[in-house]
Amino acid sequence: MMAVATFEHDAELMLRVRDGDAQSFSLLLAKHRGPVIHFLYRMIQNQAVAEELAQEVFLRVYRSRASYEPTAKFTTWLFRIASHVALNHIRDGKHERHQESLDGEGTEGIGRQVASRAPTVEQEMVRESRLAEVRRTVESLPAKQRAAVLMHKYQEMDYAQIAAALECSESAVKSLLFRAYETLRAKLAHLAGRG
Amino acid sequence: MKSTKGSACPVERGEEEILLRYCAGTLAAEGAAQLEGHVTSCSRCRMWVQEQQMVWRALESWELEPVTADFDAALLARIAREKEARPGWRGWWERAVGAWSGGLEWRVAVPAAALALLLAAGLAVTNPFRGEPVETAVRLEAREIEQAERALEDLEMLRQLEPPEEDKKL
Numbered sequence: 121m122m123a124v125a126t127f128e129h130d131a132e133l134m135l136r137v138r139d140g141d142a143q144s145f146s147l148l149l150a151k152h153r154g155p156v157i158h159f160l161y162r163m164i165q166n167q168a169v170a171e172e173l174a175q176e177v178f179l180r181v182y183r184s185r186a187s188y189e190p191t192a193k194f195t196t197w198l199f200r201i202a203s204h205v206a207l208n209h210i211r212d213g214k215h216e217r218h219q220e221s222l223d224g225e226g227t228e229g230i231g232r233q234v235a236s237r238a239p240t241v242e243q244e245m246v247r248e249s250r251l252a253e254v255r256r257t258v259e260s261l262p263a264k265q266r267a268a269v270l271m272h273k274y275q276e277m278d279y280a281q282i283a284a285a286l287e288c289s290e291s292a293v294k295s296l297l298f299r300a301y302e303t304l305r306a307k308l309a310h311l312a313g314r315g
Numbered sequence: 316m317k318s319t320k321g322s323a324c325p326v327e328r329g330e331e332e333i334l335l336r337y338c339a340g341t342l343a344a345e346g347a348a349q350l351e352g353h354v355t356s357c358s359r360c361r362m363w364v365q366e367q368q369m370v371w372r373a374l375e376s377w378e379l380e381p382v383t384a385d386f387d388a389a390l391l392a393r394i395a396r397e398k399e400a401r402p403g404w405r406g407w408w409e410r411a412v413g414a415w416s417g418g419l420e421w422r423v424a425v426p427a428a429a430l431a432l433l434l435a436a437g438l439a440v441t442n443p444f445r446g447e448p449v450e451t452a453v454r455l456e457a458r459e460i461e462q463a464e465r466a467l468e469d470l471e472m473l474r475q476l477e478p479p480e481e482d483k484k485l
């Protein structure tokens with residue numbers, strides 16, 4: 121029931137955007153800005169770049185308002201655009217340029233965050249290294265597997281939605297997820313054993 | 316339990332996908348209860364589920380940075396600038412701003428956003444986030460052109476967004 125209500129609400133807002141209602145665009149932005157940026161951040165692992173790409177995603181949403189038809193769930197449509205933008209960015213090789221700043225500013229930022237509330241230096245370091253390992257492992261996944269896992273885990277999208285977002289079949293999604301989780305289990309399962 | 320064919324064990328049957336759905340909590344209650352019975356008695360499945368749950372927890376520990384406060388303002392400023400560059404869109408925008416009862420906020424927000432963007436462009440000279448700061452303005456221009464070019468490509472892509480999946484489910 122929730123899903124249906126949400127579907128209708130978002131699609132309705134988008135139809136109002138199509139008809140010229142700027143406030144509806146603001147509402148959609150307020151609701152979906154976070155999930156889209158977080159998805160892109162986890163894909164690219166650079167906050168500044170993720171926000172830049174998210175701007176592009178919402179710009180594309182806005183530009184396509186005239187041709188918008190509520191044939192798909194709004195979030196599926198939105199994440200199709202977001203996946204498209206992220207995969208293009210990675211495919212164009214722009215991704216590699218950010219690796220330096222990823223190690224630099226990213227880790228430093230986490231260190232600061234943890235320092236403000238973690239009880240001991242040792243715990244901080246364990247936490248930090250675990251988080252770094254999670255990030256590294258996710259980053260090591262092929263881009264499409266990564267996108268599938270992120271939508272599955274964090275956006276709680278079902279196979280059909282992920283398939284629509286990635287423009288592939290549901291069985292392809294199952295295969296992407298299966299391979300991705302296999303890698304993640306092999307590389308991350310030991311983490312939980314460390315307390 | 317020995318014969319793979321009649322086995323209730325998803326790992327033996329090569330159907331771990333159902334374990335994945337079990338871990339994700341997307342199995343129907345009845346199926347989940349049934350599988351749970353098997354998982355508690357089968358060491359291979361138990362191991363699989365434990366590892367998957369560890370992965371789940373590891374992913375959940377991934378904290379995120381807060382979104383930049385002026386994200387919306389920057390986006391609205393870009394939209395406003397696009398309208399300037401492409402007058403065809405201006406009518407829509409003006410109608411939108413005029414039609415909306417809370418239009419005053421937009422009238423304030425858009426110039427404010429534009430100002431914020433100008434400030435941001437200025438600050439970018441010393442902004443450690445961006446790689447080649449002095450070129451920012453030039454690159455923004457180039458990006459605008461690139462984006463305009465991509466608009467057609469976008470339209471093409473969005474036209475392909477017909478989702479037979481949704482219909483199939485009904």
Ligand SMILES: [Zn+2]
Binds near residue numbers: 326353357358359361
């Ligand atoms: Zn089993």
